[in-house]
Amino acid sequence: MSVFIKKDKCIGCKKCVEVCPGNLFVVRGKKAEIRDERDCWGCTACVKECPQNAISYYLAADLGGGGSLLYATEDETSINWVLQSPEGKETTVTVNKNQSNEY
Ligand code: SF4
Numbered sequence: 686m687s688v689f690i691k692k693d694k695c696i697g698c699k700k701c702v703e704v705c706p707g708n709l710f711v712v713r714g715k716k717a718e719i720r721d722e723r724d725c726w727g728c729t730a731c732v733k734e735c736p737q738n739a740i741s742y743y744l745a746a747d748l749g750g751g752g753s754l755l756y757a758t759e760d761e762t763s764i765n766w767v768l769q770s771p772e773g774k775e776t777t778v779t780v781n782k783n784q785s786n787e788y
């Protein structure tokens with residue numbers, strides 16, 4: 686499992702450093718890097734917390750994703766999970782935060 690960081694979007698805020706339970710992120714020169722992506726177990730905490738949508742979760746072929754990327758946008762009441770295909774097509778699933786434990 687792995688995450689993909691869009692460095693041009695990263696502002697070096699270190700939210701990913703704070704939330705990753707595996708302490709996998711480091712920020713160098715105001716850009717986040719992942720120390721060893723093989724240690725990521727796919728909790729998606731960093732994907733949800735990044736305020737710049739700079740982190741995507743990589744859905745490899747063995748997960749049925751065929752190289753798609755999953756990222757999230759958030760507002761006060763909902764999280765929008767966006768699945769982006771390798772061709773750039775996007776599908777969004779919106780989850781009400783107050784009902785998220787029902788899924
Ligand atoms: S949370 Fe996002 S913007 Fe902030 S340092 Fe990490 S990747 Fe960069």
Ligand code: SF4
Pocket residue numbers: 688704705706707708709724725726727728729730731732
């Ligand atoms: S998905 Fe979870 S374990 Fe993987 S890098 Fe992000 S916060 Fe860390």
